[in-house]
Amino acid sequence: MSLQVWVRRTRTPEPASVKREIAVIEPSDLLEIEARDDPDASPVLCCTGESAGAAAFGGLWLKRIAGAGRYAAAVSVRGQGSTPAAPGGLEACAHDVVQAAIGLPRQAVLVGHGSGAAWAALAAGRYPAAALVLVSPQKMPKQPPRPVGEPKVLLAVGEAEAQSKEAQATAEAYGVAPLTFAGNSGDVFTGAGAEGLLDAVLSWLGSKD
Amino acid sequence: MQEYSSQAAYDRGEAVCVIGAGAAGLIAVKNLRENGFEVDCYERDTVLGGLWNPENQHSPLYPHTHLVTSRSQTEIPDFPMPDDWPDYPSAAQMLDYLKRYAAHFGLAEHIWYGSEISHIEPVEGSRFEIVVKPAAGSAARRLRYGAVIIATGHHWVPNLPSYPGQDGFRGTILHSSQLKDGSRLRGKTVLVVGGGNSGIDIACEAAVNAAECVHSVRRGYWYLPKYLGGEPADYALARLQRRPRWLRGFLTDRLLKGHRELSARMGMEAPDHKHTDEEPIRNGRYLEHVGDGSIQHRGEVTRFDGGEVAFTDGTTVRPDVVVLATGYKPKIGCCPPGLLGVDGDSPYPKLLARMFSPRVETLAVAGLVEPGVGALPIFHWQTHAIAHWLHIRKGDPERAANFRQQVVSESAQYAVDSTGVSPRHHLAVDAEEYLAGLGRIIDTLEQEPAK
Numbered sequence: 083m084s085l086q087v088w089v090r091r092t093r094t095p096e097p098a099s100v101k102r103e104i105a106v107i108e109p110s111d112l113l114e115i116e117a118r119d120d121p122d123a124s125p126v127l128c129c130t131g132e133s134a135g136a137a138a139f140g141g142l143w144l145k146r147i148a149g150a151g152r153y154a155a156a157v158s159v160r161g162q163g164s165t166p167a168a169p170g171g172l173e174a175c176a177h178d179v180v181q182a183a184i185g186l187p188r189q190a191v192l193v194g195h196g197s198g199a200a201w202a203a204l205a206a207g208r209y210p211a212a213a214l215v216l217v218s219p220q221k222m223p224k225q226p227p228r229p230v231g232e233p234k235v236l237l238a239v240g241e242a243e244a245q246s247k248e249a250q251a252t253a254e255a256y257g258v259a260p261l262t263f264a265g266n267s268g269d270v271f272t273g274a275g276a277e278g279l280l281d282a283v284l285s286w287l288g289s290k291d
Numbered sequence: 292m293q294e295y296s297s298q299a300a301y302d303r304g305e306a307v308c309v310i311g312a313g314a315a316g317l318i319a320v321k322n323l324r325e326n327g328f329e330v331d332c333y334e335r336d337t338v339l340g341g342l343w344n345p346e347n348q349h350s351p352l353y354p355h356t357h358l359v360t361s362r363s364q365t366e367i368p369d370f371p372m373p374d375d376w377p378d379y380p381s382a383a384q385m386l387d388y389l390k391r392y393a394a395h396f397g398l399a400e401h402i403w404y405g406s407e408i409s410h411i412e413p414v415e416g417s418r419f420e421i422v423v424k425p426a427a428g429s430a431a432r433r434l435r436y437g438a439v440i441i442a443t444g445h446h447w448v449p450n451l452p453s454y455p456g457q458d459g460f461r462g463t464i465l466h467s468s469q470l471k472d473g474s475r476l477r478g479k480t481v482l483v484v485g486g487g488n489s490g491i492d493i494a495c496e497a498a499v500n501a502a503e504c505v506h507s508v509r510r511g512y513w514y515l516p517k518y519l520g521g522e523p524a525d526y527a528l529a530r531l532q533r534r535p536r537w538l539r540g541f542l543t544d545r546l547l548k549g550h551r552e553l554s555a556r557m558g559m560e561a562p563d564h565k566h567t568d569e570e571p572i573r574n575g576r577y578l579e580h581v582g583d584g585s586i587q588h589r590g591e592v593t594r595f596d597g598g599e600v601a602f603t604d605g606t607t608v609r610p611d612v613v614v615l616a617t618g619y620k621p622k623i624g625c626c627p628p629g630l631l632g633v634d635g636d637s638p639y640p641k642l643l644a645r646m647f648s649p650r651v652e653t654l655a656v657a658g659l660v661e662p663g664v665g666a667l668p669i670f671h672w673q674t675h676a677i678a679h680w681l682h683i684r685k686g687d688p689e690r691a692a693n694f695r696q697q698v699v700s701e702s703a704q705y706a707v708d709s710t711g712v713s714p715r716h717h718l719a720v721d722a723e724e725y726l727a728g729l730g731r732i733i734d735t736l737e738q739e740p741a742k
Contacts, residue, residue, distance in 0.1 A: 084730070089730075092529065093526075096374065
């Protein structure tokens with residue numbers, strides 16, 4: 083975030099405050115014996131463009147992330163899940179993601195799926211995410227802001243959409259090669275493809291570069 | 292310096308030393324870490340948060356201290372405050388916010404508490420040797436660092452006026468920093484001296500608690516409420532900057548006119564400066580308390596006489612308690628004054644762009660400005676620039692040298708021309724211009740190197 087962008091933002095009205103639904107699973111919440119708790123690992127905050135919001139991650143993602151020793155959270159932005167609708171477009175949704183992120187105990191990894199990837203990308207432009215993960219991004223801004231604090235960025239797209247303009251533009255904007263997973267954007271929450279994707283994301287997060 | 296141990300200094304390599312774990316220090320640590328530096332932060336007290344922490348034994352907080360700038364203008368740019376907090380958070384919330392910031396970015400592990408820096412000196416060209424004086428009285432330690440950032444702030448050494456006869460005064464005289472508890476004013480006749488934000492806030496506190504409150508101010512100020520035109524005042528005024536220049540003056544005047552007329556009606560002297568030149572008074576209750584007589588507004592104190600205090604207009608009052616809300620003097624004890632460009636007896640450093648030492652490239656001061664707007668963003672952008680600069684200096688000395696030129700030319704621009712005499716004037720900058728200057732410095736630093 084450049085200083086000029088920040089100045090402009092402080093002079094535009096802040097989006098209305100809403101009470102956000104945030105689903106959290108901590109490693110210590112899991113009963114499994116083999117669950118590890120890694121206090122140094124960055125928490126993970128997920129958001130999706132699907133209307134279920136945080137609930138979409140409840141079935142598989144949060145448990146799996148917590149199982150890998152990370153504090154796992156998902157947020158419903160305005161109008162999703164049980165978060166009340168409020169005015170404001172893309173910017174307001176990004177604001178909701180940032181507000182959820184600052185509520186986490188430590189610097190968080192932002193994971194955005196679908197149009198949630200666009201919010202996560204905007205949020206990473208004003209909050210120093212530990213890492214940025216964009217899964218099947220949709221409706222991305224033409225020129226996503228440069229992430230502050232220069233986090234590492236992962237772009238994951240389904241096989242079916244790997245050649246799409248959106249995926250290629252995003253890959254180019256961040257200068258990363260996309261990771262492809264079996265299936266398409268709709269398959270990321272359940273099924274074998276989803277587990278494979280999650281494992282790939284978690285191992286990428288765990289890797290030192 | 293014979294008291295320092297004769298042991299060789301412990302060399303911390305390219306690590307950076309940050310002095311002070313208040314708001315500016317914490318932000319400096321976070322931004323340095325983000326740029327890949329090892330950081331040791333030394334805090335003389337045993338808690339973080341600096342002036343915002345009432346457990347800090349030197350804390351200057353007075354009863355019911357609140358921010359005078361609104362949340363959106365005060366929060367750290369890359370770590371906003373929770374948006375369900377009030378427009379003007381309290382000192383307790385501010386401390387909570389700084390603690391969250393420190394926890395979120397894992398800053399605590401880099402802070403050494405109870406460690407006062409007694410001395411720093413340049414060695415081997417651009418490196419620094421520092422002497423840590425542990426509070427417990429054990430031996431001093433010496434360490435070497437690649438760079439030093441001083442973030443000790445300027446609200447620690449009370450600026451105390453002296454009036455004729457003050458020593459013989461029979462009542463109690465306190466500096467605002469000693470007034471920890473508003474109940475000390477209850478039922479008393481209170482004289483508050485000083486027209487800054489602390490003086491105004493304490494006068495309002497006394498207006499509802501004390502039997503009688505007299506407030507002495509020696510010159511004109513801008514008395515603004517915390518809200519203007521249905522919005523937080525600083526936000527409303529800052530927004531006008533987006534308007535074309537010809538319209539801006541008109542709109543600003545329209546917002547301020549009513550309050551200027553009201554303060555004239557209340558018998559206040561007209562301000563001798565623009566509202567952006569120094570921090571305006573931001574307290575909507577003050578003029579109402581003057582209006583309903585619970586605060587008696589007076590001119591400057593001329594003398595103390597036994598139990599009596601006289602003012603320039605010839606009136607007198609017999610106060611039980613005198614609160615001197617007369618501000619603070621900046622003091623950077625650990626650093627040789629020459630390194631900060633201090634000449635003669637003046638306590639005021641002359642820094643390049645208000646942050647870089649004019650003498651040594653690797654010494655910078657964060658937070659030694661009075662911008663008249665929220666301070667945390669200024670600290671953020673300052674330390675952002677300092678951290679980037681140190682980073683580039685390490686990798687590309689040639690670019691660093693070009694950059695130095697620019698800083699020198701920038702620094703001439705934002706001294707505020709003010710005729711005022713209070714200490715903080717020396718630190719005042721026009722926020723609009725200063726931020727623009729910082730922006731240009733940061734842009735230069737972030738440009739891709741010419742290949």
